[in-house]
């Protein structure tokens with residue numbers, strides 16, 4: 001067993017950390033206050049990232065690179081795009097989660113396209129910024145319950161329905177929309193469709209005000225007789241009751257470790273800054289003295305270190321499995337459940353430890369506590385991740401354990 005991080009990814013980690021320090025942190029508070037204002041500073045960054053990915057022989061990092069490496073050597077030691085993305089995003093989110101979520105062309109929809117599009121579609125949608133629209137007023141955790149419909153009419157599908165809470169829904173070039181070909185046939189009839197921004201019948205209704213990640217926009221979009229070319233359906237148009245949700249759900253095996261990585265980043269940021277502030281007040285928390293001689297505050301810091309490290313190991317394991325073609329649904333959910341919960345706990349606990357410096361806007365600690373909350377909610381809540389893990393461990397289907 002080799003637990004060291006791959007050396008070939010060191011420069012990527014360093015570059016991401018540099019972006020977090022030099023680009024994100026200086027504008028972090030600005031876009032927390034200026035909710036719904038697009039962070040123009042990210043345009044240049046996105047172009048640099050595109051360039052770096054193009055020239056990267058190892059596959060590159062980022063949402064559009066996330067893929068389960070089917071057919072890779074079982075038990076191999078490949079460290080590819082999943083590992084690179086997880087490590088890079090941990091650093092970026094050490095800088096700012098909201099800004100990381102709104103880097104152009106790094107949307108959840110890009111990950112969906114990478115996971116299920118065919119070759120022709122991958123080429124056609126390359127270089128576009130893609131949001132992902134699953135959630136509806138009547139369907140959140142229970143995504144099998146979605147009501148948005150897609151009816152075939154000649155060479156087009158006609159979409160009708162309302163999608164809410166779409167990250168980057170107002171900024172992305174395209175939106176990957178989950179809709180049902182036949183609501184009577186349940187989850188296997190749910191397919192994803194790529195809809196171009198500006199398509200007639202697609203209406204941006206509003207942007208939400210949020211607790212945290214305010215640099216990232218969250219949109220409601222209405223589809224009314226919205227005609228989408230037939231070729232924009234991702235994956236197979238057949239309704240295969242045996243495959244069920246399989247096709248559209250693949251995306252999450254790749255993206256949940258990435259959300260876990262975001263949690264690691266913001267958790268580490270809080271812990272590091274808290275250590276610095278407490279050190280100024282004479283509390284060490286750096287393993288300088290034995291546990292029996294440490295203060296209660298120091299002991300808390302050690303416990304939080306352990307929580308974060310446990311989450312980190314689960315996260316890189318889930319990403320490594322994806323890079324090596326090993327089914328990782330259980331591990332991806334374990335990583336997200338652990339990291340989301342750890343980050344929520346750590347960021348809030350750090351506020352408590354720093355008291356006034358924790359809750360005022362002098363420090364970013366209060367912002368990080370607000371930003372971290374969503375990481376335990378979107379892409380499946382804490383409870384849903386645990387449900388998925390339980391199903392896998394007990395060998396139960398979603399109908400048997402819900």
Ligand SMILES: Cc1cc2nc3c(=O)[nH]c(=O)nc-3n(C[C@H](O)[C@H](O)[C@H](O)COP(=O)(O)OP(=O)(O)OC[C@H]3O[C@@H](n4cnc5c(N)ncnc54)[C@H](O)[C@@H]3O)c2cc1C
Nearest residue numbers: 132133134135140141165166167218378379380381383402
């Ligand atoms: C800022 C933000 C960004 C988002 N971005 C996107 C996006 O880009 N695309 C998108 O499609 N969606 C997005 N979402 C939606 C997000 O994925 C959902 O909010 C999430 O899946 C939970 O759904 P819900 O809010 O309807 O809660 P509900 O499903 O109503 O859940 C309410 C509570 O009940 C619990 N619960 C539900 N079912 C069970 C169960 N079976 N067992 C135990 N507990 C259960 C949940 O854990 C939760 O605590 C975003 C949401 C936010 C707030």
